[in-house]
Amino acid sequence: MSLFRPGGLEFTRQALDQCGIREGDHVLDFGCGDGTAVEYMVKTLGLDARGIDTSKQLISKGRQRNDKLTLSVMSGCELPYPIRTFDAVTMECSLSVTDMQIEALHEVYCVLKPGGYLIISDVYLLHPPMDEAEKARAAAIADSHRKREHEECQENKATPSPVCYNGAFVKPFLLQEMEDLDFEIVSFTDHTPMLQTWAAELVMKYGSFEEFCAREGSCDTCFSKLTDKKNVGYFLLIARKK
Numbered sequence: 542m543s544l545f546r547p548g549g550l551e552f553t554r555q556a557l558d559q560c561g562i563r564e565g566d567h568v569l570d571f572g573c574g575d576g577t578a579v580e581y582m583v584k585t586l587g588l589d590a591r592g593i594d595t596s597k598q599l600i601s602k603g604r605q606r607n608d609k610l611t612l613s614v615m616s617g618c619e620l621p622y623p624i625r626t627f628d629a630v631t632m633e634c635s636l637s638v639t640d641m642q643i644e645a646l647h648e649v650y651c652v653l654k655p656g657g658y659l660i661i662s663d664v665y666l667l668h669p670p671m672d673e674a675e676k677a678r679a680a681a682i683a684d685s686h687r688k689r690e691h692e693e694c695q696e697n698k699a700t701p702s703p704v705c706y707n708g709a710f711v712k713p714f715l716l717q718e719m720e721d722l723d724f725e726i727v728s729f730t731d732h733t734p735m736l737q738t739w740a741a742e743l744v745m746k747y748g749s750f751e752e753f754c755a756r757e758g759s760c761d762t763c764f765s766k767l768t769d770k771k772n773v774g775y776f777l778l779i780a781r782k783k
Contacts, residue, residue, distance in 0.1 A: 572635020
């Protein structure tokens with residue numbers, strides 16, 4: 542079993558506890574990797590948990606380890622669950638590497654029960670260059686409103702992000718987007734030392750980030766698309782569907 546993110550399973554448990562998630566509640570792990578966290582939620586916390594991920598390799602790995610886990614390969618931009626299904630959705634180090642972030646947040650909002658919680662842990666810029674970030678945000682918003690060609694209509698390809706810059710979130714952009722989607726921001730807490738510890742341990746164990754990717758079979762982590770790793774922090778955002 543493996544986790545491609547800082548904090549480990551204890552961080553997952555603490556976040557769920559903050560949301561009041563209890564035994565028997567329904568939880569979706571968005572970007573579940575090989576299902577390590579899903580298995581923990583089911584076996585240790587007694588939750589009705591399932592996971593989705595775009596990686597066929599990781600989902601297959603999780604199924605081979607435990608064929609009783611409910612793990613599915615999907616993009617997350619078209620969730621095939623009835624509306625108001627889940628008490629909580631976790632997006633742990635996965636939203637920043639999601640191709641269509643705003644569409645994914647819309648889908649998550651739909652499948653959450655009223656009063657349900659969205660838990661996001663991910664990377665953000667500690668000191669964002671706001672002039673450049675604002676220009677990139679404006680360009681991303683303009684792209685989302687442009688006329689599409691017919692051959693694009695069935696494509697779920699990556700779109701420019703209005704909430705990230707150089708692979709990491711810009712805090713005010715993300716919070717504004719969440720509020721526009723009618724989420725109530727419960728808390729936003731910084732856990733940058735956790736990211737620093739994780740990165741140091743990764744290098745000590747594998748020698749380099751590239752070797753980590755080669756041995757674990759995935760580079761799709763919140764650390765992988767960063768262009769300025771020195772200006773990056775780690776956060777936990779808890780939001781509630783109104």
